[in-house]
Amino acid sequence: MIFAYLIGQGKSGKGQSMKVNEIVSHRIVMSEDLNHHKTLYAGRAAEWFVETGLMAAAQHLPAENIVCVKIHEMTFKRPVLPGEIIRLCSKIVFAGRTSVVANIDISVDGEQMVNGFITFVNVDEEGRAFPHGVTIEAISEEDILLQEEARKLYESN
Numbered sequence: 001m002i003f004a005y006l007i008g009q010g011k012s013g014k015g016q017s018m019k020v021n022e023i024v025s026h027r028i029v030m031s032e033d034l035n036h037h038k039t040l041y042a043g044r045a046a047e048w049f050v051e052t053g054l055m056a057a058a059q060h061l062p063a064e065n066i067v068c069v070k071i072h073e074m075t076f077k078r079p080v081l082p083g084e085i086i087r088l089c090s091k092i093v094f095a096g097r098t099s100v101v102a103n104i105d106i107s108v109d110g111e112q113m114v115n116g117f118i119t120f121v122n123v124d125e126e127g128r129a130f131p132h133g134v135t136i137e138a139i140s141e142e143d144i145l146l147q148e149e150a151r152k153l154y155e156s157n
Contacts, residue, residue, distance in 0.1 A: 020136060020143045022091045023056045029084050040080035045106065045114060048088055049074055053102035053118040056090040060100060060134045066120050067127075069099070072153045073116035084108045093143060094150035095136045098122050098129040101150035117153055 027033075027048060035041040050068050057066045080086060087107050094101040099121045106114035122132040138147040 020091050020093060020138055020140075020147075021056070021059050022089055023052060023059065025052055025055070025088045027086050027088065029080055029082050029086065031082060034082055037079070038082065040086075042074075042076070045076075045080070046071065046074060048086075049104050049106070049114065049116065050118060052088040052090040053104050053120065056092050056102050057100050057120045060092055060095070061120075061122050061132055065122050065124070067123055068118060069121050070119045070157070071116065072101075072118065074114060075116060076114050077112055080106075080108065080113050086113065091143075091146075092136055093138065093146040094154055095132070095134045096154050097131050099154070100132070100134065100136075101154055103146045103150065117150055119154065119157070 029040050033040055033044045050071070054063070054066060054068070057063075085108070088104065089107070090102050090104045092100045093103045099119050102118045102120065104114075104116055104118065105112060121129045124130050136147065138144045
């Protein structure tokens with residue numbers, strides 16, 4: 001089961017500028033989440049990674065219009081062990097014309113385990129990308145740096 005909460009300003013409407021909001025959720029690593037080394041299976045981590053990113057994107061866009069197009073990076077700093085409670089923090093740090101880029105951080109007791117970026121695209125009922133009108137306003141130094149990194153990933157596609 002996943003529990004999530006929003007830290008920030010709430011959902012924006014089309015054409016509105018919005019500050020960077022964080023979505024935070026927690027998971028306990030159970031036996032069914034483990035690989036053959038008895039650590040968190042990367043596929044399960046990727047599932048949670050995308051899910052948390054989608055929750056952040058849904059603060060800006062209708063969830064039914066969001067599709068994941070690319071996991072840019074998902075770097076593990078150390079193995080995640082059974083019984084550990086992980087904190088997943090996601091925020092949309094960049095908005096293009098039809099897409100948004102989320103930064104996702106997974107940590108245990110304040111120690112970063114996994115970090116990376118995902119691009120989501122706003123699509124219509126036929127699955128075609130269409131403009132969303134969202135802009136993201138990065139205010140903190142950390143968010144400005146994340147936005148610049150996300151912009152580089154966005155422009156490299």
